[in-house]
Amino acid sequence: MNFVSEIGHLLITSSLWNQALAAAVLLLLPALGGVISERSGVVNIAMEGMMLTGAFFAVVADLAWHNPWLATVVAMTAGGLIALIHAVVSIRFRADQIVSGIAINIFAAGLTVFLLRRIYGIQDVGHIGASDLLPNLDIPGLNQIPFIGHVFFQQNVIVYVALVLLVLIHIVLFRTRLGLRVRAVGEHPQAADTAGINVYLIRYGAVITSGLLSGLAGAFLAIGVSNTFVPNMTDGRGYIALAAMIFGKWTPFGAFVACIIFGLGEAIYANNSIIHVSAYLLSMLPYLLTLIVLAGVVGRSSPPAADGIPYVPGSE
Amino acid sequence: MAQGLALPASSVLFAFVVGGLIVLATGGNPLVAYQGLVCGGFGAFCTQGENPALQISNTIVFTTPLLMTGVAVALPFRAGLFNIGAEGQLLVGSVACVAIGVRFNSWPAPILLPMVLLGGAAAGALWAGIAGVLKATIGAHEVVTTIMLNYVAQWLVRYLIIGGPLQLRGGYSVSSPIGLGAQLPTLLPQSNSLVIFGLPSSVYRVHAGLLIALAALGIFAFLLWRTSLGYEIRAVGQSQKAARYAGVSVQRTIIVTMLIAGAFAGLSGAVQIAGVDHNLTDKYFSDSTGFDAIAVALLGLGSGIGIILAAGLFGALHAGGSVMQADAGISSSLVGVLQALILFSIAANFLSAIKLRLPGFGRAPRARPPDNPAAAMMTEAAATPPDDGMTVT
Numbered sequence: 001m002n003f004v005s006e007i008g009h010l011l012i013t014s015s016l017w018n019q020a021l022a023a024a025v026l027l028l029l030p031a032l033g034g035v036i037s038e039r040s041g042v043v044n045i046a047m048e049g050m051m052l053t054g055a056f057f058a059v060v061a062d063l064a065w066h067n068p069w070l071a072t073v074v075a076m077t078a079g080g081l082i083a084l085i086h087a088v089v090s091i092r093f094r095a096d097q098i099v100s101g102i103a104i105n106i107f108a109a110g111l112t113v114f115l116l117r118r119i120y121g122i123q124d125v126g127h128i129g130a131s132d133l134l135p136n137l138d139i140p141g142l143n144q145i146p147f148i149g150h151v152f153f154q155q156n157v158i159v160y161v162a163l164v165l166l167v168l169i170h171i172v173l174f175r176t177r178l179g180l181r182v183r184a185v186g187e188h189p190q191a192a193d194t195a196g197i198n199v200y201l202i203r204y205g206a207v208i209t210s211g212l213l214s215g216l217a218g219a220f221l222a223i224g225v226s227n228t229f230v231p232n233m234t235d236g237r238g239y240i241a242l243a244a245m246i247f248g249k250w251t252p253f254g255a256f257v258a259c260i261i262f263g264l265g266e267a268i269y270a271n272n273s274i275i276h277v278s279a280y281l282l283s284m285l286p287y288l289l290t291l292i293v294l295a296g297v298v299g300r301s302s303p304p305a306a307d308g309i310p311y312v313p314g315s316e
Numbered sequence: 317m318a319q320g321l322a323l324p325a326s327s328v329l330f331a332f333v334v335g336g337l338i339v340l341a342t343g344g345n346p347l348v349a350y351q352g353l354v355c356g357g358f359g360a361f362c363t364q365g366e367n368p369a370l371q372i373s374n375t376i377v378f379t380t381p382l383l384m385t386g387v388a389v390a391l392p393f394r395a396g397l398f399n400i401g402a403e404g405q406l407l408v409g410s411v412a413c414v415a416i417g418v419r420f421n422s423w424p425a426p427i428l429l430p431m432v433l434l435g436g437a438a439a440g441a442l443w444a445g446i447a448g449v450l451k452a453t454i455g456a457h458e459v460v461t462t463i464m465l466n467y468v469a470q471w472l473v474r475y476l477i478i479g480g481p482l483q484l485r486g487g488y489s490v491s492s493p494i495g496l497g498a499q500l501p502t503l504l505p506q507s508n509s510l511v512i513f514g515l516p517s518s519v520y521r522v523h524a525g526l527l528i529a530l531a532a533l534g535i536f537a538f539l540l541w542r543t544s545l546g547y548e549i550r551a552v553g554q555s556q557k558a559a560r561y562a563g564v565s566v567q568r569t570i571i572v573t574m575l576i577a578g579a580f581a582g583l584s585g586a587v588q589i590a591g592v593d594h595n596l597t598d599k600y601f602s603d604s605t606g607f608d609a610i611a612v613a614l615l616g617l618g619s620g621i622g623i624i625l626a627a628g629l630f631g632a633l634h635a636g637g638s639v640m641q642a643d644a645g646i647s648s649s650l651v652g653v654l655q656a657l658i659l660f661s662i663a664a665n666f667l668s669a670i671k672l673r674l675p676g677f678g679r680a681p682r683a684r685p686p687d688n689p690a691a692a693m694m695t696e697a698a699a700t701p702p703d704d705g706m707t708v709t
Binding site: 045085089090093094095096098099100102103104106107109110111113114115116117118232236239242243246278280281283284287288290291294295296 | 338342343344398400446450454456457459460461463464465467468470471472474475478479480602604607610614646647649650651652653654655656657659660662663664665
């Protein structure tokens, strides 16, 4: 079988798209968080750290209480709290947001291993039983639709949540007053302030939301896709999400398309018998593609005007 | 001078206090933890009979690459550029060093050693140069491009030594060792019979890379303050617009700055291979020297002396981490937590912010110019109009 026909054949199998969608969602959640945070004017390169923190606390909570739902809430809370540090440091103290983001990532990598050793000693964390994982869920009726049913309606519960959030965040951001405020704060905080919008409140909310979403992604990674925690298990996914956000020009659906492209690449590689390139070389692709996009080959993408600039009341 | 030391010193203090609270909250004894850290880093207050000279030697080994990568971050800071790609540049420098040092492993040191070091520097320069060119020509934000380049480099290393061309035959995720001629000598003779400070001299791993690193710092300071290029770099960092009026080519300066920075980082990767490891191992997958370097540059306030002090501190923390883990049972990853806390503190300038608020308590804080180096450097850059190439594209 030649290359084109095998890949072509793969692309019409529903299981490939099913896997691609699951892989995409893992990136989509932090990418959506990034979109929200940066739309409000706070640069966020800390999704990696927030996601890692979420993954860790999801496993700790799930092992303790054997309840994946509670564990997911704990993971989101942990992500939100880490995001709160980023928010306080970069909004209240007007620190450089890139430095703060780097610090978050270093902090999360250090803290999770530190706590891991405090709680579990030098042993492994242990594995989470199948019944305590975030479950796969078939949507009755819809899962019988040929092709579409397998791709969209036989997925992990978090996939559905993520797709609903995608639509919801798009609507909120572009069709509601709250979304208009978020975008106004990110484009021209002085004008937004004059119009009576609480710039700080919006930015705090946006950054914390990005933490909640990244924490959710961490839970999906640790107690959905996987069933344990290992140090640095996010392995750059938060940065791929950052890439997807830029790739998608700071829009929810743009980021989703980028995530699907990355996820599809992963799924094709996992299922084909023809491409013999090292998996490690292939792992460069999301970053290389983003560099190409940044180089302006596929049209320009610009961040919100006030992205990364701390807001000082009364300044111009 | 005392004024200049206040911010870094208070940031370190802040980090140790909060880090101590974290240890305390998780049922550990922070004093015991820090005792291990100080013992491992400086050879003082040791309880398990550690040899002070050996501990200090270890700290210097950890400090050496931080000096060079610190420069690789500090120099672009002066031009208003944030190079968070020192890690990727270091990695490709190591790769180049290994590739050359293995390929020509029988060549004599006078030829091979300069080749691997210059090769590493050239690879790092190239890697950073990509970000520099994209920034200067298209305006792609160097933070984003260098993040992407970091990960490309990281996966490249994994590929090369796991199933790739540099993998040692029969070995798992290690490369072949570089030739003897590519190795940097240790500063003390590698003898088992010569006893220095109570131990055979072969245990002291301090190598000639330290001299290279100190020379790199000298070049950094000379370049920045005594050459026209240094003037141009500082001018561009102050205001791109003003620099342009003064006849400085902003684009050229950005590219040259990134090339030089990348060369320092690449050199540090090559020195680490040539002086310490002699081959690429899976240790390089999780290397964080290039990120530590950001803290070094910020804590050192971008000056040569400051970088030496800050790199020494982080070198001591890394060397101390393993002793703390062994003696006090506190995971060495506490070092990462401390480092992050230092970064938060220096970026946010917590203490002075609190001090400034005290008199007018309850009133809205007055608009004030950014008073920490990172913010000053970055807002300067960020405040330039989009036509100056600051938009992320």
